[in-house]
Amino acid sequence: MAQTKILLDESEIPTHWYNVVADMPNPPAAVLGPDGKPITPDALAAIFPMSLIGQEVSAERWIEIPEQVREIYQMWRPSPMFRAHRLEQALGTPAKIYYKYEGVSPAGSHKPNSAIAQAYYNKEAGIKRLVTETGAGQWGSSLALAGQMFGMQVRVYMVKVSYEQKPFRRSMMQTWGAEVFASPTNMTNAGRGVLEKDPNNPGSLGIAISEAVEEAASRADTNYALGSVLNHVILHQTVIGLEAKKQFEKVGDYPDMIFAPCGGGSNFGGAAFPFLADKAAGKNVRLVAVEPSSCPTLTRGHYAYDFGDSVGMTPLLKMYTLGHDFMPPSIHAGGLRYHGDNALVSQLYNEGIIEAVAVPQVATFEAGVQFARAEGIIPAPESCHAIRACIDEALQCKASGEAKTLFFNLSGHGHFDMASYDKYFAGELEDYAYPEEAIRQALDHLPKVG
Numbered sequence: 407m408a409q410t411k412i413l414l415d416e417s418e419i420p421t422h423w424y425n426v427v428a429d430m431p432n433p434p435a436a437v438l439g440p441d442g443k444p445i446t447p448d449a450l451a452a453i454f455p456m457s458l459i460g461q462e463v464s465a466e467r468w469i470e471i472p473e474q475v476r477e478i479y480q481m482w483r484p485s486p487m488f489r490a491h492r493l494e495q496a497l498g499t500p501a502k503i504y505y506k507y508e509g510v511s512p513a514g515s516h517k518p519n520s521a522i523a524q525a526y527y528n529k530e531a532g533i534k535r536l537v538t539e540t541g542a543g544q545w546g547s548s549l550a551l552a553g554q555m556f557g558m559q560v561r562v563y564m565v566k567v568s569y570e571q572k573p574f575r576r577s578m579m580q581t582w583g584a585e586v587f588a589s590p591t592n593m594t595n596a597g598r599g600v601l602e603k604d605p606n607n608p609g610s611l612g613i614a615i616s617e618a619v620e621e622a623a624s625r626a627d628t629n630y631a632l633g634s635v636l637n638h639v640i641l642h643q644t645v646i647g648l649e650a651k652k653q654f655e656k657v658g659d660y661p662d663m664i665f666a667p668c669g670g671g672s673n674f675g676g677a678a679f680p681f682l683a684d685k686a687a688g689k690n691v692r693l694v695a696v697e698p699s700s701c702p703t704l705t706r707g708h709y710a711y712d713f714g715d716s717v718g719m720t721p722l723l724k725m726y727t728l729g730h731d732f733m734p735p736s737i738h739a740g741g742l743r744y745h746g747d748n749a750l751v752s753q754l755y756n757e758g759i760i761e762a763v764a765v766p767q768v769a770t771f772e773a774g775v776q777f778a779r780a781e782g783i784i785p786a787p788e789s790c791h792a793i794r795a796c797i798d799e800a801l802q803c804k805a806s807g808e809a810k811t812l813f814f815n816l817s818g819h820g821h822f823d824m825a826s827y828d829k830y831f832a833g834e835l836e837d838y839a840y841p842e843e844a845i846r847q848a849l850d851h852l853p854k855v856g
């Protein structure tokens with residue numbers, strides 16, 4: 407029987423995270439303050455511990471994973487890699503398809519890989535409470551779990567529409583002991599300001615970020631935690647790619663192409679960057695970030711300095727952006743709706759070292775359903791984007807007769823997203839390409855620097 411699951415022993419959990427900065431041809435672009443000058447690390451010290459700020463700007467290739475973090479990783483790591491024999495058969499492709507399954511974490515996605523690390527470093531710095539925002543609830547539930555593991559309080563500002571429409575992610579957070587509030591709240595200046603103008607405001611990620619950052623900045627015992635976009639988050643996610651490399655070694659194979667869904671870039675960077683080290687050493691491997699056509703940050707955005715939040719409170723990051731005031735259309739992959747992208751992912755894309763494709767919504771669900779019917783696992787809508795791009799490549803292999811080795815990151819399961827699948831089955835989903843006019847207009851709203 408051909409091998410299906412490629413498993414590692416707990417002793418093979420990586421001991422170090424991999425920092426791609428060490429293998430980049432050029433140093434990362436500076437992070438700028440409101441005055442257009444590079445910021446100093448202590449500008450971030452009101453909301454992040456120094457250890458994480460150090461990781462944010464580190465150029466060291468390997469950063470040790472604390473033992474307590476590895477012990478918690480043992481609850482679900484190493485995550486399995488699968489050879490998708492049944493999907494290959496269904497497609498009739500000569501390509502070999504492998505995927506890494508991050509849905510085995512308690513929260514059901516890759517996000518706890520960073521939530522656990524962030525809670526650890528904050529606890530070590532004497533912080534008692536963590537605050538964050540969440541849209542669809544995947545990051546909020548991951549941080550709630552992490553807070554529970556380290557005996558820390560977690561408060562989540564959850565976008566009001568999601569709070570009302572996705573009650574089960576909220577119940578998960580509460581089960582793990584977190585406080586969850588529908589944002590905008592009347593507990594912060596940012597929230598009160600919004601409610602004064604419109605008591606029925608449905609909330610947005612931008613408003614929820616402002617509430618969380620305001621609270622973290624105003625309390626000495628409280629810090630802020632972000633689920634993607636920042637370099638330290640990508641760093642923590644490299645356990646995915648490091649394990650995958652060992653798993654490929656076990657079966658004597660190596661990927662020609664790697665696909666991962668890309669929202670803020672953390673699971674893409676986590677899965678792909680450890681392979682970029684080999685690419686830098688001369689190996690031929692293509693790394694492809696997959697985004698929705700409705701939020702085409704890398705494929706159609708501007709490479710420029712922009713704010714990380716919609717209100718304009720954060721430092722300026724050089725990244726591909728659709729503009730910080732980008733109004734995301736209501737596509738169902740909530741985790742891919744961010745206006746920007748991680749700065750390292752952006753720079754590597756700008757330098758032609760990594761690639762990106764955008765895929766339309768209906769085709770992603772079609773791919774997700776085809777995958778579920780062959781492989782059993784029901785993928786998160788975000789993960790379906792990577793599956794779409796991988797299946798498209800496998801079908802090209804079928805046409806050309808090439809037997810490429812393809813690998814994608816199955817970033818999470820879709821058990822809390824069945825309402826979106828229902829809409830797909832009912833034929834209620836539509837493709838939406840972000841209008842060119844809106845992309846042009848975003849340029850006018852970018853902060854002016856240099």
Ligand SMILES: *Cc1c(COP(=O)(O)O)cnc(C)c1O
Binds near residue numbers: 633667
């Ligand atoms: C949040 C999320 C994503 C997108 O976020 P990244 O930081 O780009 O990885 C993708 N898949 C799942 C399942 C998610 O929860």
